[in-house]
Amino acid sequence: MERTSPLTTFTPDMFMRNFAEAEPGLTRKGAIEESNRCLYCYDAPCIKACPTSINIPSFIRRIATDNLRGSAQTIMDSNPVGASCARVCPTEELCEGACVLNDVSEPIQIGLLQRYATDWAMHSGVQLFRAGEPNGVSVAVIGGGPAGLSAARELAREGFRVVIYEAKPLAGGLDTHGIVSFRLPQAISLWEVEQVEKLGVEIRTGMKVGVDVSVEELKAGYDAIVLAAGMGYVPPLGIEGERLSGVYDAIELVETTKTGIPALELMGRRVAVIGAGNTAIDAATCSVRLGAANVKMVYRRTRGEMTAYDFEYEFAKQEGVEFNWLTLPKRIIGDELGNVTALECVQMKLTGETGPDGRLAPMPVEGSEFLLPVDAVVVAIGQKRRVGLIEALGLEHDRGVVKIDAQTGRTSDPQIYAAGDIVFGAGSGGEAMVVSAARQGKDVARAIMKKWSGYPDSVVGSAV
Amino acid sequence: MADLSIDFAGIKSPNPFWLASAPPTNTGYQVQRAFEAGWGGAVWKTLGEPVINTSARFAAVHFGGQRVAGFNNIELITDRPLEVNLKEIYETKRRFPDHTIIASLMVEPKREKWHEIVKRVEAIGVDGLELNFGCPHGMAERGMGAASGQQPDLVLAQTAWVKEVATTPVIVKLTPNITDITVVARHAVKGGADAISLINTINSLAGVDIHSWNTIPNVGGQGAHGGYCGPAVKPIALSMVAECARDREVGVPISGIGGISTWQDVVEFMLMGSTGIQVCTAVMHHGFRIVEEMIDGLNHYLDGKGLASVTELIGQSVPRYSNWGDLDLNYKVVARINEENCINCNKCHIACEDASHQCIDMLTNAEGKAILQVREEDCVGCNLCSIVCPADGAIDMVALDSGLAPMSWNQRSRIISGVNGSYSEAEVV
Numbered sequence: 001m002e003r004t005s006p007l008t009t010f011t012p013d014m015f016m017r018n019f020a021e022a023e024p025g026l027t028r029k030g031a032i033e034e035s036n037r038c039l040y041c042y043d044a045p046c047i048k049a050c051p052t053s054i055n056i057p058s059f060i061r062r063i064a065t066d067n068l069r070g071s072a073q074t075i076m077d078s079n080p081v082g083a084s085c086a087r088v089c090p091t092e093e094l095c096e097g098a099c100v101l102n103d104v105s106e107p108i109q110i111g112l113l114q115r116y117a118t119d120w121a122m123h124s125g126v127q128l129f130r131a132g133e134p135n136g137v138s139v140a141v142i143g144g145g146p147a148g149l150s151a152a153r154e155l156a157r158e159g160f161r162v163v164i165y166e167a168k169p170l171a172g173g174l175d176t177h178g179i180v181s182f183r184l185p186q187a188i189s190l191w192e193v194e195q196v197e198k199l200g201v202e203i204r205t206g207m208k209v210g211v212d213v214s215v216e217e218l219k220a221g222y223d224a225i226v227l228a229a230g231m232g233y234v235p236p237l238g239i240e241g242e243r244l245s246g247v248y249d250a251i252e253l254v255e256t257t258k259t260g261i262p263a264l265e266l267m268g269r270r271v272a273v274i275g276a277g278n279t280a281i282d283a284a285t286c287s288v289r290l291g292a293a294n295v296k297m298v299y300r301r302t303r304g305e306m307t308a309y310d311f312e313y314e315f316a317k318q319e320g321v322e323f324n325w326l327t328l329p330k331r332i333i334g335d336e337l338g339n340v341t342a343l344e345c346v347q348m349k350l351t352g353e354t355g356p357d358g359r360l361a362p363m364p365v366e367g368s369e370f371l372l373p374v375d376a377v378v379v380a381i382g383q384k385r386r387v388g389l390i391e392a393l394g395l396e397h398d399r400g401v402v403k404i405d406a407q408t409g410r411t412s413d414p415q416i417y418a419a420g421d422i423v424f425g426a427g428s429g430g431e432a433m434v435v436s437a438a439r440q441g442k443d444v445a446r447a448i449m450k451k452w453s454g455y456p457d458s459v460v461g462s463a464v
Numbered sequence: 465m466a467d468l469s470i471d472f473a474g475i476k477s478p479n480p481f482w483l484a485s486a487p488p489t490n491t492g493y494q495v496q497r498a499f500e501a502g503w504g505g506a507v508w509k510t511l512g513e514p515v516i517n518t519s520a521r522f523a524a525v526h527f528g529g530q531r532v533a534g535f536n537n538i539e540l541i542t543d544r545p546l547e548v549n550l551k552e553i554y555e556t557k558r559r560f561p562d563h564t565i566i567a568s569l570m571v572e573p574k575r576e577k578w579h580e581i582v583k584r585v586e587a588i589g590v591d592g593l594e595l596n597f598g599c600p601h602g603m604a605e606r607g608m609g610a611a612s613g614q615q616p617d618l619v620l621a622q623t624a625w626v627k628e629v630a631t632t633p634v635i636v637k638l639t640p641n642i643t644d645i646t647v648v649a650r651h652a653v654k655g656g657a658d659a660i661s662l663i664n665t666i667n668s669l670a671g672v673d674i675h676s677w678n679t680i681p682n683v684g685g686q687g688a689h690g691g692y693c694g695p696a697v698k699p700i701a702l703s704m705v706a707e708c709a710r711d712r713e714v715g716v717p718i719s720g721i722g723g724i725s726t727w728q729d730v731v732e733f734m735l736m737g738s739t740g741i742q743v744c745t746a747v748m749h750h751g752f753r754i755v756e757e758m759i760d761g762l763n764h765y766l767d768g769k770g771l772a773s774v775t776e777l778i779g780q781s782v783p784r785y786s787n788w789g790d791l792d793l794n795y796k797v798v799a800r801i802n803e804e805n806c807i808n809c810n811k812c813h814i815a816c817e818d819a820s821h822q823c824i825d826m827l828t829n830a831e832g833k834a835i836l837q838v839r840e841e842d843c844v845g846c847n848l849c850s851i852v853c854p855a856d857g858a859i860d861m862v863a864l865d866s867g868l869a870p871m872s873w874n875q876r877s878r879i880i881s882g883v884n885g886s887y888s889e890a891e892v893v
Contacts, residue, residue, distance in 0.1 A: 043814075
């Protein structure tokens with residue numbers, strides 16, 4: 001990565017270099033060696049640890065035996081966003097964490113092998129799957145992110161007519177817009193979108209439900225609806241100075257770097273990132289790669305409570321990001337032109353008491369206020385829920401989390417199913433991972449197939 | 465440090481590591497490099513009427529991402545004039561008087577041809593002769609190599625012709641491409657052989673290119689069978705060495721050949737009756753320097769065993785190798801899984817379930833941990849689980865006291881025929 005002095009300007013060249021995929025893929029020799037190390041376990045724990053249950057020993061064996069098409073097919077069959085997941089899954093916590101070799105040597109690099117096989121599929125241009133015989137049943141999918149794509153892909157393979165309504169100009173959701181390019185280049189996500197489109201799924205982009213298409217139209221026009229609209233941007237902090245110039249939404253910040261050089265200017269600036277989740281880390285490393293002179297993460301708790309994965313934390317440290325633990329932002333201070341100049345913070349201490357979320361509760365230390373001189377503040381304290389859309393659809397929810405039947409993903413409206421981040425948090429446990437969204441998309445697709453099974457038979461019957 | 469020197473049928477060698485007659489012993493330059501690296505002896509690439517070799521000669525079998533599990537060649541004997549080889553043998557012997565040089569020979573099965581070449585080769589000074597009755601390709605079509613090695617009477621006759629004039633020890637190199645190697649070995653001994661060396665290469669086709677559908681290797685789109693060697697052939701070679709070593713009618717020193725690439729292989733071949741060993745493929749793969757690792761490993765092994773001389777290994781395991789019919793049918797081992805070393809890959813379960821006796825259960829213990837357990841009453845002690853197990857110390861094969869006296873099939877058959885005169889079964893050998 002290129003570090004710069006405050007005097008130089010951020011050039012397109014620098015952008016290309018700094019935002020190119022950071023981790024190199026496996027070479028052919030590397031892939032052969034690594035795949036041959038796999039024990040090909042029976043009833044393998046890595047499969048059970050994968051939310052989408054990819055048959056990992058099988059796809060690895062296929063790499064080892066030079067059957068990359070079969071390998072990619074195994075991966076993508078279980079996970080319609082398997083190429084993205086190869087890059088963004090917290091594999092240490094999932095498949096690789098479950099690998100039996102952890103106990104005796106080193107776990108198999110499943111993520112890199114998965115990337116090797118899916119990269120092959122992407123570059124070869126093969127179409128791995130086909131649409132099913134049309135069954136006359138139509139499904140509208142709201143949201144073209146991992147959950148929506150996953151549901152759409154599964155339904156299309158079974159012969160359902162599927163239309164995805166995507167609010168943004170490009171489908172792919174978080175994978176396309178929300179994960180830094182140096183971890184997940186946009187082309188990967190767009191390839192996955194294309195694979196779904198090739199099955200006859202129509203993706204209507206720039207279509208906001210409730211604005212560009214009405215709820216009534218959807219309900220009348222489709223047999224079933226899958227709500228997979230994810231979450232929104234970052235909610236306000238609720239402190240003074242949030243409207244100053246130089247205050248950014250972390251998700252928007254990342255998003256602006258996904259399709260080209262962002263207009264925002266961080267070159268040589270001092271940046272404070274508020275929050276300590278994976279998005280906060282993304283925003284921080286993004287700022288570094290946009291040329292920021294100094295990036296500090298400001299978090300009111302300690303490292304022990306931060307939700308970012310260990311490997312994300314390590315990556316941020318390597319990138320030179322600093323961490324201010326037990327620091328609570330009080331207000332953002334600007335100059336007379338309305339530009340950020342400092343972040344006022346207060347020191348915190350852990351009380352020793354456990355909060356409702358099971359984490360140690362922090363408390364401000366009286367009189368410990370101090371000023372952090374910064375030029376920009378990036379806010380990364382979670383994501384807004386899509387309450388407006390959920391209510392427009394007339395669905396029951398708990399503070400923006402759509403209530404569903406755990407088995408089928410069906411909402412309070414029997415015509416509507418929900419999957420992905422829009423149901424995340426409702427006692428679902430686990431983490432809002434791309435791979436979980438993919439799994440939920442598959443689950444609702446299966447529930448819809450189950451409900452409509454028999455329907456195509458009767459059509460055939462009447463025709464004969 | 466133990467003494468590594470050997471006396472092989474009267475041939476003194478500083479160590480048991482000899483290069484087999486093959487591409488690495490083609491020239492004086494190579495053999496001298498080998499001696500500098502530490503090889504104790506070399507069997508010069510077979511001398512005879514010079515041949516013309518093909519282009520594309522070698523191929524290998526790779527396994528599980530590892531190169532050269534097996535090796536295949538269609539190269540023939542030396543393609544250089546006899547005078548050139550003899551001159552280089554002379555120079556090499558003069559530079560390395562304490563190292564062993566054996567001349568490998570192959571001529572038409574005619575008495576005068578053998579007499580002529582033996583005299584010419586011995587005249588320049590070699591430590592012994594090795595008669596190549598084993599090369600399976602090219603020369604066999606001309607009635608030499610394996611073609612003569614597959615006919616016991618021709619082996620006997622040719623050995624005898626050589627012995628009529630030879631003044632140095634005569635080693636007969638045997639082909640494995642026969643039904644019972646001891647038959648040929650006995651004929652070599654009857655012909656006067658001072659020692660035998662085995663095995664030569666095994667008839668093979670290394671592979672077929674699944675893209676072009678050509679053979680591997682191919683010479684302009686055509687292939688022919690070659691000779692197979694390398695680590696994959698070691699078990700075949702070892703069993704043939706063992707059969708010859710325990711055959712009383714053979715009874716001459718053995719030079720063990722076939723897939724030897726580590727010091728452990730050397731120990732195994734010597735325990736199974738070899739006085740010395742010969743290596744080719746490991747050198748083809750890694751160069752002459754591989755002998756340094758073999759010598760070092762052997763030295764440490766001998767020191768660890770408290771052995772003063774490598775010769776103390778020779779034949780120690782031969783008495784432990786017999787016939788199936790003499791194995792104790794009342795001996796019982798069962799598999800036991802050590803939970804603390806088990807990594808739960810479940811390979812033992814699926815191997816037993818699909819390929820053996822369905823006696824390894826996947827269970828959950830009281831703490832909710834997944835465990836694997838052998839139902840010992842159903843275990844036949846086949847070893848399969850311990851073979852597929854990738855975790856060190858996870859599966860032990862444990863001997864159980866069956867409470868019964870040892871009883872082999874042959875003993876059992878004799879008892880049955882004694883009890884019932886009208887019924888008898890053939891002994892199993």
